[in-house]
Amino acid sequence: MGKLVTEMLKGTLEGIVLAILSGRPAYGYEITAWLRDQGFSDIAEGTIYALLVRIEQRGLVDVEKVPSEKGPPRKVYSLNAQGREYLEEFWTTWSFLAGRLEQLREGGK
Amino acid sequence: MGKLVTEMLKGTLEGIVLAILSGRPAYGYEITAWLRDQGFSDIAEGTIYALLVRIEQRGLVDVEKVPSEKGPPRKVYSLNAQGREYLEEFWTTWSFLAGRLEQLREGGK
DNA sequence: TTCAGCTATTCGGCGTTGCTAGGTACTGGT
DNA sequence: ACCAGTACCTAGCAACGCCGAATAGCTGAA
Numbered sequence: 001m002g003k004l005v006t007e008m009l010k011g012t013l014e015g016i017v018l019a020i021l022s023g024r025p026a027y028g029y030e031i032t033a034w035l036r037d038q039g040f041s042d043i044a045e046g047t048i049y050a051l052l053v054r055i056e057q058r059g060l061v062d063v064e065k066v067p068s069e070k071g072p073p074r075k076v077y078s079l080n081a082q083g084r085e086y087l088e089e090f091w092t093t094w095s096f097l098a099g100r101l102e103q104l105r106e107g108g109k
Numbered sequence: 110m111g112k113l114v115t116e117m118l119k120g121t122l123e124g125i126v127l128a129i130l131s132g133r134p135a136y137g138y139e140i141t142a143w144l145r146d147q148g149f150s151d152i153a154e155g156t157i158y159a160l161l162v163r164i165e166q167r168g169l170v171d172v173e174k175v176p177s178e179k180g181p182p183r184k185v186y187s188l189n190a191q192g193r194e195y196l197e198e199f200w201t202t203w204s205f206l207a208g209r210l211e212q213l214r215e216g217g218k
Numbered sequence: 219t220t221c222a223g224c225t226a227t228t229c230g231g232c233g234t235t236g237c238t239a240g241g242t243a244c245t246g247g248t
Numbered sequence: 249a250c251c252a253g254t255a256c257c258t259a260g261c262a263a264c265g266c267c268g269a270a271t272a273g274c275t276g277a278a
Contacts, residue, residue, distance in 0.1 A: 004120070004202040007234070010264050011116025012206065019213040029226050038209060044266050049227060051265085071225035072273050091214065093113040097121065098207055100147060104128040105200065116263070119235045138255050156236050158257060163235095180244050180254035 002042070009043070015090040017051055018079060021061060022087055025078035028052055052077055060086050111151070118152075124199040126160055127188060130170060131196055134187035137161055161186055169195050 020031060032048045052075070055061050060083035064076045079087070129140060141157045161184070164170050169192035175183045188196065 003234090004198060005206065006265060007120030007123075008202060008206055010119035010235075011113065012210070013265075014116075016210065016213060019210075019216075023216055027226080039205065040209075042266085045226090046228080046267075047265050050229090053228090054264095068225070068273085070274060072227065072271090074226070089113060093117060094210060096148065097114065097117055098210075100149075101121070101125065101128075101203060101207075104125060107128075107132055112263090115236060119264075122236075136255080151237085153237050153239095154255090155238080155240095155257075158255095159236080162257090177255070178245080181242090181256065182244090183255070 005040075005042070009040075012094070013043075013047070014051060014055065015087070015094060017048070018055065018060065018083060018087045018090065021077055021079040022084065025064075025076050027066075027074040027076045029074070055083070114149075115151070118149075121203070122152075122156070123160060123164065124196070124203060126157070127164065127169065127192060127196045127199065130186055130188040131193065134173075134185050136175075136183040136185045138183070164192070168192075 016035075017031060020026060020034070026034075028045075028049050031052075032043065032045050035043050035048070052061075056063055056077070060080065061077045062080050064078070066074045066076050068074050125144075126140060129135060129143070135143075137154075137158050140161075141152065141154050144152050144157075161170075165172055165186070169189065170186045171189050173185045173187070175185050177183050
């Protein structure tokens with residue numbers, strides 16, 4: 001992909017990460033690897049870490065430092081109540097946008 | 110809506126406008142009004158004009174100045190071949206992203 | 219023992235994007 | 249003369265994701 005997906009990720013990447021965390025707690029390195037696996041080949045590591053800091057500061061996640069056998073300690077993030085609430089809002093907004101886009105795509109044929 | 114949708118629009122608004130233009134030529138003021146009508150209540154006029162300038166400079170649209178009875182002349186934009194090609198790419202990227210989000214949403218239940 | 223390579227996180231500077239807030243200009247009605 | 253509606257443009261700002269580099273711990277091969 002490239003620039004197109006980069007710009008589209010603005011605003012959605014946050015929701016993606018929150019959605020991941022809604023399923024299970026996770027840490028940055030793990031999330032990055034998983035996203036790459038899912039086809040988000042060009043997501044920068046630094047982007048994820050910065051995002052995690054942001055959502056932590058906004059109080060959407062809880063953090064726990066967990067030692068790792070294979071390297072430095074991990075910062076494991078888990079979605080809290082406020083985070084779940086915010087994720088709901090995200091899905092609402094996403095649905096709105098996706099709906100409009102869907103309509104436009106139909107109309108354009 | 111608010112900040113959430115603003116961030117999500119980054120990258121998608123361009124596609125939205127191109128999709129509109131793929132159906133029919135249009136000018137800025139008209140596009141803004143139509144978007145507001147479609148529920149994008151907080152899209153700023155300046156945003157659309159700036160976007161139109163950008164896609165013109167990238168050669169995705171052709172422009173024609175058309176006199177108006179009710180004000181200054183309109184700048185009517187129409188999608189050209191390069192624009193259609195780019196719009197295809199946009200839809201591909203969008204589909205990818207929407208697919209991943211859909212999966213995440215399912216999984217999160 | 220050393221050094222490469224994987225794990226794991228952090229930081230500063232950059233480009234793109236949308237918003238804010240203001241301005242310009244033309245027309246028609248009061 | 250004035251104001252509302254039409255139509256466009258601009259400068260400065262904030263947020264986000266990317267790039268490049270640095271730091272730090274652990275393991276296994278040379």
